Amino acid sequence: MSLDTFDKPILNRKVHIKYLLRFLDKIPAEFISCDTTRITIAYFVISSLDVLNSLDAIDEEKKQSIIKWIYSLQVTDDEELVSGFQGSSTINTSYNKNLNSLYKWSHLAGTYCGLCCLVILGDDLKNVNRKAIVNSLKILQLPNGCFTGAKDGTENDMRFLFMAANVCYLLNDWSAIDISRAVDFIQKSISYDYGIAQGPELESHGGSTYCAVATLALCQKLDILNNSQLNGLRRWLLNRQFTGFQGRPNKPIDTCYSFWVGAALKILDAFHLSNYEHNRSFVLATQNNIIGGFSKWVNTHCDPLHTYLGLAGLSLMREKGLNEVVPMLNITYRALNHLKHIHEQWT
Amino acid sequence: MCDSSSDDENSWVFYKDRPDWKDVTPVPQDDGEAGIAAIRYTDKFKDVYDYFRAVLTNKEKSERALHLTKDAAELNPANYTVWQYRRDILKELNKDLYEELEYSRRIIDEHPKNYQVWHHRRVLVEWLKDPCKELHLTELILNQDAKNYHAWQHRQWAIKTFNLFEGELNYVDQLLQDDIRNNSAWNQRYFVINNTTGFTSDVLKSEIEYTLEKIKIAKENESAWNFLRGLLLHDKDGLSKNEIVTRYCEELYAYGSRSPFLLALLVDMCDEQVGQGSGDTRYTLERALELCNSLATQYDKIRAKYWQYMADKIKNKAEGKPEPTPSSSFDS
Numbered sequence: 001m002s003l004d005t006f007d008k009p010i011l012n013r014k015v016h017i018k019y020l021l022r023f024l025d026k027i028p029a030e031f032i033s034c035d036t037t038r039i040t041i042a043y044f045v046i047s048s049l050d051v052l053n054s055l056d057a058i059d060e061e062k063k064q065s066i067i068k069w070i071y072s073l074q075v076t077d078d079e080e081l082v083s084g085f086q087g088s089s090t091i092n093t094s095y096n097k098n099l100n101s102l103y104k105w106s107h108l109a110g111t112y113c114g115l116c117c118l119v120i121l122g123d124d125l126k127n128v129n130r131k132a133i134v135n136s137l138k139i140l141q142l143p144n145g146c147f148t149g150a151k152d153g154t155e156n157d158m159r160f161l162f163m164a165a166n167v168c169y170l171l172n173d174w175s176a177i178d179i180s181r182a183v184d185f186i187q188k189s190i191s192y193d194y195g196i197a198q199g200p201e202l203e204s205h206g207g208s209t210y211c212a213v214a215t216l217a218l219c220q221k222l223d224i225l226n227n228s229q230l231n232g233l234r235r236w237l238l239n240r241q242f243t244g245f246q247g248r249p250n251k252p253i254d255t256c257y258s259f260w261v262g263a264a265l266k267i268l269d270a271f272h273l274s275n276y277e278h279n280r281s282f283v284l285a286t287q288n289n290i291i292g293g294f295s296k297w298v299n300t301h302c303d304p305l306h307t308y309l310g311l312a313g314l315s316l317m318r319e320k321g322l323n324e325v326v327p328m329l330n331i332t333y334r335a336l337n338h339l340k341h342i343h344e345q346w347t
Numbered sequence: 348m349c350d351s352s353s354d355d356e357n358s359w360v361f362y363k364d365r366p367d368w369k370d371v372t373p374v375p376q377d378d379g380e381a382g383i384a385a386i387r388y389t390d391k392f393k394d395v396y397d398y399f400r401a402v403l404t405n406k407e408k409s410e411r412a413l414h415l416t417k418d419a420a421e422l423n424p425a426n427y428t429v430w431q432y433r434r435d436i437l438k439e440l441n442k443d444l445y446e447e448l449e450y451s452r453r454i455i456d457e458h459p460k461n462y463q464v465w466h467h468r469r470v471l472v473e474w475l476k477d478p479c480k481e482l483h484l485t486e487l488i489l490n491q492d493a494k495n496y497h498a499w500q501h502r503q504w505a506i507k508t509f510n511l512f513e514g515e516l517n518y519v520d521q522l523l524q525d526d527i528r529n530n531s532a533w534n535q536r537y538f539v540i541n542n543t544t545g546f547t548s549d550v551l552k553s554e555i556e557y558t559l560e561k562i563k564i565a566k567e568n569e570s571a572w573n574f575l576r577g578l579l580l581h582d583k584d585g586l587s588k589n590e591i592v593t594r595y596c597e598e599l600y601a602y603g604s605r606s607p608f609l610l611a612l613l614v615d616m617c618d619e620q621v622g623q624g625s626g627d628t629r630y631t632l633e634r635a636l637e638l639c640n641s642l643a644t645q646y647d648k649i650r651a652k653y654w655q656y657m658a659d660k661i662k663n664k665a666e667g668k669p670e671p672t673p674s675s676s677f678d679s
Contacts, residue, residue, distance in 0.1 A: 029387045029388065038386070066381075090428070093376065192577025201507075203531050248531075249528075251494065
């Protein structure tokens with residue numbers, strides 16, 4: 001790298017597009033722990049390309065095959081309330097093809113990422129069984145207001161509440177959520193330092209704070225935060241910045257928090273109070289200029305999650321050539337426009 | 348490790364070559380016409396999961412199926428269906444759950460940041476209704492990484508569910524002696540007090556003294572300052588009227604400390620009193636503006652815009668203008 005590019009970091013679009021496209025085809029074996037969440041990888045890749053304004057790097061035929069693959073992960077079960085999208089096809093076989101079977105259940109992360117992918121790719125959601133999904137979503141809400149990831153066998157925390165709210169927004173149907181219980185869960189998860197944790201009494205965290213704030217925005221319940229909470233939360237979020245952002249006090253900064261913390265600040269109307277120049281320099285320093293992609297720290301391994309969140313974080317600062325991400329939805333404004341068009345067809 | 352499934356690749360026998368699995372036909376994965384984001388599975392992975400799918404299809408709940416789930420889980424501990432099925436087999440075969448608890452300790456030790464293995468652990472403890480190993484387990488994990496969120500979450504759950512608060516404050520204290528900046532430990536301190544003594548005036552006083560001592564050691568430690576502010580939430584007089592705290596802060600300032608967290612607290616004390624018009628000459632609009640200015644230009648430059656905004660906000664307040672509320676619109 002020449003000194004000149006070091007002084008003025010630039011976004012290396014071309015290598016990122018190449019890096020991302022590779023993940024749509026084959027993923028190296030070292031990513032084996034993502035085997036049940038391949039749809040999430042697809043979402044990171046597709047939404048990244050959308051942010052890069054380069055969705056046309058995927059040809060039409062490929063787009064159709066992605067859409068088909070995503071629909072192949074849709075589960076519609078009228079007897080057992082497990083409808084939605086699976087995160088992957090790991091347990092799918094010729095025996096249970098197009099059939100319901102034990103453990104072939106949707107997972108909230110699959111439903112959320114699957115729907116996002118479909119919207120970003122321009123699908124009309126006509127083949128989404130909205131009614132079945134909403135009915136299944138109802139049973140995932142726990143008495144304390146939070147959501148669990150699947151019918152059985154998964155944990156529960158703020159991430160799932162956010163995904164549930166996002167699915168409701170995407171499907172334009174809020175009947176699956178008891179909003180007052182959800183809001184109560186969020187209130188109880190606000191820590192003494194005004195950051196928000198994964199659940200009541202846990203340590204506040206940039207990721208869970210994003211999930212909570214975005215959920216409140218999606219439910220139009222930001223007004224439940226009183227002035228002390230709102231000001232304290234803004235302060236807590238802004239204090240996460242060193243050059244890039246950290247997720248918790250006294251932890252190292254990491255590319256992904258440029259989105260999680262940045263987006264939470266944007267929703268709370270305070271992102272403009274952060275320092276863009278330092279944030280931008282840090283995020284760009286974590287890009288790999290040879291193979292493409294972004295990593296959590298400078299000079300470490302890149303992955304699709306940090307690549308997407310790095311790009312999304314840059315988009316919040318209106319980086320030239322990037323489509324901006326809607327902070328509470330985590331898809332671009334371009335994709336949101338398409339979604340609004342779909343919603344109009346439904347009414 | 349003595350486990351056969353952890354042997355190196357050379358001694359690994361594929362399931363398709365195992366005599367005791369001859370009666371089972373492996374079931375391949377159906378990834379649709381065009382698998383997207385397909386992982387390059389190793390032959391071993393494919394083999395194990397072909398048999399896992401076969402077992403799932405046949406609903407086989409046996410010793411060998413239980414062993415198979417172990418291999419499947421070790422190849423991908425994030426596969427929640429594998430763990431779910433493993434639990435279903437454990438139940439069906441009425442297995443010794445303490446043995447499973449020991450196995451889960453080893454897996455957590457290898458994958459301390461994996462959600463599914465911690466969830467497995469929690470279900471086992473719920474089944475056994477016996478939390479006696481949980482504090483020790485989480486301590487082992489926190490020895491490697493004292494801020495591991497999963498370990499803290501599990502520890503809090505066990506403590507709260509089974510009332511294991513005794514001794515926890517000592518543990519927290521020890522962690523804070525190891526690392527005064529461990530925010531997770533500070534949070535745990537709050538958790539313990541909140542669930543035991545509560546913040547009575549005596550507790551409040553001794554906790555404030557404890558925290559001020561810690562601040563003295565590291566004046567730029569955000570965790571301790573945040574904890575102090577958390578304590579003051581329980582002072583009905585607010586942020587700016589606790590004599591111990593104000594005296595301490597003023598002394599720190601007088602001795603030349605310009606920790607941004609000290610200055611920020613002084614700003615907030617001014618902010619509070621400007622609103623109340625209480626006439627304390629230490630906490631005035633003028634001082635707030637001066638502090639905000641020194642934060643913005645000298646001591647907390649990265650948040651310069653924020654401190655300018657704070658200065659404007661406090662000025663507006665002094666002039667009786669209302670605080671703006673955020674909009675939740677989707678406009679970019």
